[in-house]
Amino acid sequence: MEEVIVSEYNPDWNIEFEEEKNKILHALSGLEVVIEHIGSTSVSGLGAKPTIDIMAGLPSLDLMDESYIKSLDNIGYGYVHKPEFPERLFFRRGLWRAGTHHLHIYKFRGQNWNENVLFREYLKRYPEILNEYYNLKKQLEGQFKYDRVAYTMGKADFITEVINRASNDEELIRLLQERGSL
Secondary structure, three states, X not given: OOOXXXXXXXXXXXXXXXXXXXXXXXXXXXXXXXEEEEXXXXXXXXXXXXXXXXXXXXOOHHHOOHHHHHHHHHOOOEEEOOOOOOOOEEEEEEEOOEEEEEEEEEEOOOHHHHHHHHHHHHHXXXXXXXXXXXXXXXXXXXXXXXXXXXXXXXXXHHHHHHHHHHHOOHHHHHHHHHHOOO
């Protein structure tokens, strides 16, 4: 089983995201798509598992037909069918439970899109929360070194709490709306 390793922040993660973003935009050519870097690798200074999480937003998931799924597969993003999560299309680059890149496709400005943006931006805005999250991740790394699912589940309550706080941060929401992110 793949080991959980929380690495120190690496600024190359942003460079890697930009390279992948361009490939994905090309693969989804013809669709109205917005692409964002999400997850811990998108937050400067935050240690993370070195998996680049990418979020693409579409006006509707119904626009993702087989030709686009094949196009993403051609650049290394294999579709992972998750019927228990119908509001997301998930693609993985790399091995099962050891992917190097995850592509999450959501409805642009839908609930899942907004929650991912709010979580990322709240961590960027509040360094004490970022540090608290990093400490939790390191604790869970030690506790669940060979159990990625338990590691991920161990973060769930914290993530939910941060999203709730961010959802009530009127200034943050206003800024994100002005930027067009929400």
